[in-house]
Amino acid sequence: MTDTSTSYAAASENRPGPVVARTREELRAARGALPGSDVAVVMTMGALHDGHATLIHEARKRAQHVVVTIFLNPLQFGPKEDLSRYPRTFDDDMVICAREGVDLVFHPTPDVVYLDGDPGVRISAGPLGDVLEGQSRPGHFDGMLTVVSKLMHLTRGTSFYYGQKDAQQLLLIRRMVRDLDFGVEVVSVPTVRESDGLAMSSRNTYLTESDRETAVSLSRALAAGAAAATEGPSAVRRAARAVLVAEPLALVDYLVLVHPDTLQDVPEWYRGEALLAVAARVGTTRLIDNQPLVLGPGGGPLDVFPPRPLDS
Incomplete structure (x- = not known):
């Protein structure tokens, strides 16, 4: 992204900086001070980049108020994952939040979110959480949905913005909102990419120059x-696989072409919306990316899938 927030940044120069709440009581008071009921929320784990800024910018365009949560959730990290080295850049994060006109930042510690320590009751992602990322990271999506549900309740937002890059996460959040009757809107925003095409991620900071x-x-x-989408599923898989085979330093975990609502492989006869998703380890860093697309005549890439029954 060059700077999709420039127009709003200029308009927000006269806005005061965001209020920062670190406790439930501070959040309750600051959230209650926001006039009106139209509140958009962008949930992050910190280490904000232009991808997060795009989410905030989209939320600001549509909502009266914007709340950003910055919380490094321990529940969604496995025992061998990178919680300890995950980048923590709160001061820089606040610069982005101020630039984008955020009203309120909720920045709690784990003992604020999980009052009794490790929660005894969690949201289960079910079968959709056991495939793709869930197969490689057992329990990850249960931890993600548990904190998302808590932050939805604590922030009392009316709409919540998530990036298409985390497609499985987005699907599971939509399912949770629908299946458990949360009564909020989930908005997807297209993946933001670096100039070379790499999907923006906080983990990109781990990559060496050769890794990039x-x-x-x-x-x-x-x-x-x-x-190759117009030619059907086999052509799509074949074309994508050929690129990865030619790059032996990318250790592929999976490359799949699946239905966007079930995450099941689409058969050769299938025509319609599909998700081409990839995960690979580059150096010491595990990366994910995906491309929504339409298979068959007139098909091709999509930025995001159009509104569907899963949306609130």
Whole structure:
């Protein structure tokens, strides 16, 4: 992204900086001071980048108020994952929040979110949480949905903004909101990419210069697959796989073409919306990316899937 927030940044120069709440009591008071009921929420784990800024910008365009949560959720990290080294850049995060006109930042510690320590009751992601990312990261989506549900209740937002890059997470949040009658809107925002095509992620900071060159093969594989969408599923898989095979330093975990609502592989005869998704380890960093697309005549890549029954 060059700077999709420039127009709003200029308009927000006269706005005061965001209120920062660190406790439930501070959040309750600050949230109650926001006039009106139209409140959009962008949930983050910190280490904000232009992808997060785009989410905030989209929320600001549509909502009266914007709340950003910055919380590094321990429940969604496995025992061998990178919680301890995950980047913590709160001061820089606040610069982005101020620039984008955020009204309120909720920045709690784990003991504020989980009052009794490790919660005894959690949201289960069910079968959709056991495939793709869930197969590689057992329990990850249960931890994610548990904190998302808590933050939805605590912030009392009316709409919540998530990036298409985390497609499985987005699907599961939509299912939770619908299945458990949360009564809020879930808005998807297209993946934001670096100039070389790499999907923006806080984990990109772990990549060395040579890693970056390898990592771009993920987005190139997705683009190649999407370009073959008119020819059907086999052509998409074949085109994407050819790019990754040519880059042996990208250790592929999965490359799949699945239905966007079930995450099941689409058969060769299938025509319609599909999700081409990839995960790979580059150096010491695990990266994910995906491309929504339409298979068949007139098909091709999508930015995000159009509104569907899963949306509130």
